[in-house]
Amino acid sequence: MDIKEIIQPENLVYQKPELLNDTPMHYCPGCSHGVVHKLISEVIADMGMADKTVGVSPVGCAVFAYKYIDIDWEEAAHGRAPALATAIKRLWPDRMVFTYQGDGDLACIGTAETIHALNRGENITIIFINNAIYGMTGGQMAPTTLLGMKTATCPYGRDPKLHGYPLKIADIAAQLEGTCYVTRQSVHTVAAINKAKKAIRKAFEYNMAGKGSCLVEMVSTCNSGWKLSPVKANKWMEENMFPFYHIGDLKDINQ
Amino acid sequence: MADQEITLMKGNEAIAHAAIRCGCDGYFGYPITPQSEVLETLAEQKPWETTGMVVLQAESETSSINMVYGGAGCGKKVMTSSSSPGISLMQEGLSYMAGCEIPCLVVNVSRGGPGLGTIQPSQADYFQSCKGGGHGDYHLIVLAPSSVQETADFVDLAFELAFKYRNPAMILSDGVIGQMMEKVVLPPFKPRRTEEQILKECPWAATGRPKTRKPNVITSLELDPAKMEEINIRIQKKYAEIQEKEVRFEEYMLEDAEYAICAFGSAARIAKKAIEDARKEGIKVGLLRPITLWPFPYKEIDKLSNKVKGILSLEINAGQMVEDIRLAVNGRIPVNHYGRLGGIIPAPDEVVAELKKMMK
Ligand SMILES: Cc1ncc(C[n+]2csc(CCOP(=O)(O)OP(=O)(O)O)c2C)c(N)n1
Ligand code: SF4
Ligand SMILES: [Mg+2]
Numbered sequence: 248m249d250i251k252e253i254i255q256p257e258n259l260v261y262q263k264p265e266l267l268n269d270t271p272m273h274y275c276p277g278c279s280h281g282v283v284h285k286l287i288s289e290v291i292a293d294m295g296m297a298d299k300t301v302g303v304s305p306v307g308c309a310v311f312a313y314k315y316i317d318i319d320w321e322e323a324a325h326g327r328a329p330a331l332a333t334a335i336k337r338l339w340p341d342r343m344v345f346t347y348q349g350d351g352d353l354a355c356i357g358t359a360e361t362i363h364a365l366n367r368g369e370n371i372t373i374i375f376i377n378n379a380i381y382g383m384t385g386g387q388m389a390p391t392t393l394l395g396m397k398t399a400t401c402p403y404g405r406d407p408k409l410h411g412y413p414l415k416i417a418d419i420a421a422q423l424e425g426t427c428y429v430t431r432q433s434v435h436t437v438a439a440i441n442k443a444k445k446a447i448r449k450a451f452e453y454n455m456a457g458k459g460s461c462l463v464e465m466v467s468t469c470n471s472g473w474k475l476s477p478v479k480a481n482k483w484m485e486e487n488m489f490p491f492y493h494i495g496d497l498k499d500i501n502q
Numbered sequence: 503m504a505d506q507e508i509t510l511m512k513g514n515e516a517i518a519h520a521a522i523r524c525g526c527d528g529y530f531g532y533p534i535t536p537q538s539e540v541l542e543t544l545a546e547q548k549p550w551e552t553t554g555m556v557v558l559q560a561e562s563e564t565s566s567i568n569m570v571y572g573g574a575g576c577g578k579k580v581m582t583s584s585s586s587p588g589i590s591l592m593q594e595g596l597s598y599m600a601g602c603e604i605p606c607l608v609v610n611v612s613r614g615g616p617g618l619g620t621i622q623p624s625q626a627d628y629f630q631s632c633k634g635g636g637h638g639d640y641h642l643i644v645l646a647p648s649s650v651q652e653t654a655d656f657v658d659l660a661f662e663l664a665f666k667y668r669n670p671a672m673i674l675s676d677g678v679i680g681q682m683m684e685k686v687v688l689p690p691f692k693p694r695r696t697e698e699q700i701l702k703e704c705p706w707a708a709t710g711r712p713k714t715r716k717p718n719v720i721t722s723l724e725l726d727p728a729k730m731e732e733i734n735i736r737i738q739k740k741y742a743e744i745q746e747k748e749v750r751f752e753e754y755m756l757e758d759a760e761y762a763i764c765a766f767g768s769a770a771r772i773a774k775k776a777i778e779d780a781r782k783e784g785i786k787v788g789l790l791r792p793i794t795l796w797p798f799p800y801k802e803i804d805k806l807s808n809k810v811k812g813i814l815s816l817e818i819n820a821g822q823m824v825e826d827i828r829l830a831v832n833g834r835i836p837v838n839h840y841g842r843l844g845g846i847i848p849a850p851d852e853v854v855a856e857l858k859k860m861m862k
Contacts, residue, residue, distance in 0.1 A: 297711060299710040300710055301576060301710060303572070304721075310723060311723075317717050318710075318711055318717055319710055319717050320717065320720070321571070321572060321575040321708050321721075322720060322722070323568065323571070323572075324571075324594055324595065324598050327564070327565070327568035327571070330564075330565040330568035330569045330572060331568055331571055331572030332572060333572065334558075334569040334571075334572035334573035334578075335575070335708075337556045337573075338527055338528050338573050338576060338578045338580070339576055339710075359562060359564075360561070360564075360565055360568065363560075
């Protein structure tokens with residue numbers, strides 16, 4: 248068979264998304280960030296919304312998200328992305344606006360901005376990368392760090408007497424009147440990736456239909472912070488993160 | 503003409519009306535005395551039904567300024583207002599916006615500090631407004647109105663300067679100007695810019711990327727020190743240009759003056775009364791009122807120091823602007839400071855007494 252016969256659209260099984268550019272990503276091997284970037288790029292392109300989308304990047308490992316996805320971006324201060332997104336969406340109501348935030352950014356320093364944007368029912372989507380750690384600054388404890396989990400600032404394991412309890416932001420978000428879709432996904436298997444992509448698409452579509460705020464939490468790995476190889480990190484996530492951060496929809500006003 | 507109508511209103515109300523009239527796209531704010539009337543007036547006026555202006559009460563001043571950041575980054579004419587403690591919370595956002603080089607207007611109807619301080623007027627935020635306030639090498643363009651009329655006029659002017667130089671601008675008012683009712687002619691109505699106009703005027707804005715251009719990214723981050731230095735040098739050049747072109751000040755009775763008072767905002771009004779009183783006693787004194795606090799009129803004060811025997815800096819604080827006056831004067835003549843603290847407003851007779859002290 249001639250190679251030209253093989254290179255046909257109907258035989259295509261995988262393609263780099265057109266919005267994901269060729270800039271080498273700085274993410275560690277096995278990190279969930281890169282996969283989620285790919286999904287966002289695909290969804291925006293699938294929806295034909297590249298010229299109408301504005302992303303807001305966080306302070307955290309994804310601070311350079313704007314270098315990888317070829318759309319317009321604003322880079323927020325640590326935790327403030329939902330405030331920026333609120334204004335962008337209100338001032339350009341026909342635009343598709345999302346934030347991309349880590350657990351330190353969203354569930355700690357930016358908790359107020361997050362809760363209030365969701366509670367106001369801003370028509371934005373918050374993509375929330377929950378890796379239970381501060382990846383960028385070298386693996387310190389996050390509000391989402393599991394009990395007993397060791398980090399640079401709780402080297403003997405997270406102790407609730409000293410550090411309090413892990414925060415389930417998605418559970419809080421689901422209680423808010425302003426949210427229309429709150430889901431918890433992951434990207435550690437092909438099946439999970441496909442579901443996660445559908446979740447992002449649904450969230451963006453709800454926003455464009457004016458239904459309210461969406462939170463798509465991605466339970467994620469941080470290989471460097473967890474000090475585990477990509478395979479071991481995925482296994483650790485399934486065994487330790489999923490029992491606490493249950494995967495699935497927490498709220499969908501259309502269900 | 504209806505537009506030319508004289509009305510009586512507070513400085514804070516004038517800010518709200520001027521914002522609507524100058525085609526402002528969005529206001530984001532959080533209540534604090536003595537400036538809450540700005541948001542209250544906007545809520546009452548409902549500009550979202552007339553001009554389409556967005557008005558939103560945020561969850562904090564941190565959030566207000568970051569909403570302004572988001573709005574400025576997508577090319578819109580956006581503003582916030584607050585008073586001293588709230589402005590302190592905004593410093594992070596202001597530094598980011600100066601770093602991103604995006605325009606906005608922030609109004610500080612300042613009150614006495616430090617800390618929660620007092621709700622009474624003060625000019626103790628001069629340093630914070632003019633010397634950076636947040637982190638990094640940056641400046642705000644700072645306008646200091648001394649009447650309700652100027653407050654109204656400066657809203658449009660501040661936006662104009664902010665967009666011209668792509669830098670945050672501040673109106674530094676205080677509890678006196680904000681709360682005082684005075685006659686004012688509101689500026690004429692200017693329509694909000696259309697989508698097309700914004701895209702044309704702000705080709706840098708993050709508004710959604712058509713295939714015809716590269717992505718627009720609003721960011722202050724650059725990890726390569728060589729590039730970061732270049733960015734800083736470019737920003738400093740812009741500041742030098744602003745200092746060259748945008749200094750604004752008022753001179754009052756300086757022609758024959760042997761002594762000068764320097765004062766801004768509400769203190770300048772007290773200074774004028776003190777000058778009248780002093781002149782009745784034969785003291786030849788005039789006023790130089792900086793209208794832009796940054797850029798500061800260094801050259802004009804330098805010139806003045808060759809003409810007068812001494813300068814009194816009248817400020818409602820412990821002595822802040824006096825440092826800039828001394829820099830300009832460079833030791834040639836005595837420069838004294840007089841001010842009251844904690845929300846007390848200096849009286850004209852105190853100022854005259856202070857002038858006499860300097861003359862001895
Ligand atoms: C005001 C402020 N405080 C602290 C920091 C330092 N800092 C940068 S990223 C970060 C935590 C990021 O963690 P997370 O949001 O979980 O993102 P991840 O890197 O794990 O994806 C911190 C504390 C900062 N940049 N700004
Ligand atoms: S430090 Fe963690 S979150 Fe950051 S890129 Fe590496 S694996 Fe990903
Ligand atoms: Mg994290």
